[in-house]
Amino acid sequence: MRQHLIAPSLLAADFTRLAEEMQMVNRSEADWFHVDVMDGRFVPNITFGMFIVEAMHRLAEKPLDVHLMIVEPEKYIQEFRKAGAAVITVHAEACTHLHRTIGQIRETGAMAGVALNPHTPVSVLENVIEDIDLVCLMSVNPGFGGQKFIHQTLQKTRQLREMIDTANAKARIEIDGGVGLHNAEVLLQAGADVLVAGNSVFGAQDPVATIAALKAFSAVFDR
Ligand code: DX5
Numbered sequence: 001m002r003q004h005l006i007a008p009s010l011l012a013a014d015f016t017r018l019a020e021e022m023q024m025v026n027r028s029e030a031d032w033f034h035v036d037v038m039d040g041r042f043v044p045n046i047t048f049g050m051f052i053v054e055a056m057h058r059l060a061e062k063p064l065d066v067h068l069m070i071v072e073p074e075k076y077i078q079e080f081r082k083a084g085a086a087v088i089t090v091h092a093e094a095c096t097h098l099h100r101t102i103g104q105i106r107e108t109g110a111m112a113g114v115a116l117n118p119h120t121p122v123s124v125l126e127n128v129i130e131d132i133d134l135v136c137l138m139s140v141n142p143g144f145g146g147q148k149f150i151h152q153t154l155q156k157t158r159q160l161r162e163m164i165d166t167a168n169a170k171a172r173i174e175i176d177g178g179v180g181l182h183n184a185e186v187l188l189q190a191g192a193d194v195l196v197a198g199n200s201v202f203g204a205q206d207p208v209a210t211i212a213a214l215k216a217f218s219a220v221f222d223r
């Protein structure tokens with residue numbers, strides 16, 4: 001059976017208590033840790049690099065889903081893999097030779113993901129869809145947590161679902177940005193497989209219960 005996954009985004013964690021926040025996710029029903037790497041060039045914000053990812057890996061009891069919002073990601077794939085990334089996602093907009101970069105990720109043994117900015121059509125993936133494990137549809141402009149969900153993502157999710165099913169490909173659809181209890185169900189209905197949730201989890205009164213509620217929504221769609 002194909003399970004739907006919940007990936008809390010550590011970008012919204014309290015970094016003065018990172019270990020505690022990660023233990024909370026370890027204890028919860030979450031499936032992956034979503035880890036946002038930003039370089040101040042591909043996106044206006046800067047977060048952290050492999051040194052911190054490696055520390056996170058030591059605390060994580062679940063796979064690290066590493067979302068690279070950086071230019072020239074091909075230069076750093078090996079290092080993020082060494083730091084413990086289970087999934088490595090690069091942006092299509094940052095890769096001149098996307099097919100080659102996907103191959104480089106696969107060679108490391110990591111799952112290969114490609115992220116699309118809100119303005120990038122899913123059709124750019126037509127010729128690589130069979131080679132990837134994950135498509136990350138950005139439902140906000142990347143760079144910051146806590147933004148409003150861009151509603152056109154729903155239509156994009158449906159289009160991508162159709163592309164994947166028609167090709168009989170195995171890529172999972174991940175939705176990243178502004179996701180929470182208010183829109184989880186409609187995204188799952190549209191064909192999402194992985195929901196990234198930052199502020200809706202870490203900003204909740206009871207993060208463990210929020211993760212459980214997201215998981216319960218998604219379990220209905222497991223197939
Ligand atoms: C945005 C990041 C997201 C972010 C999501 O650039 O890629 O992963 O952490 O945060 P929320 O869920 O708060 O929108």
Ligand code: ZN
Nearest residue numbers: 034036067176
């Ligand atoms: Zn992300």
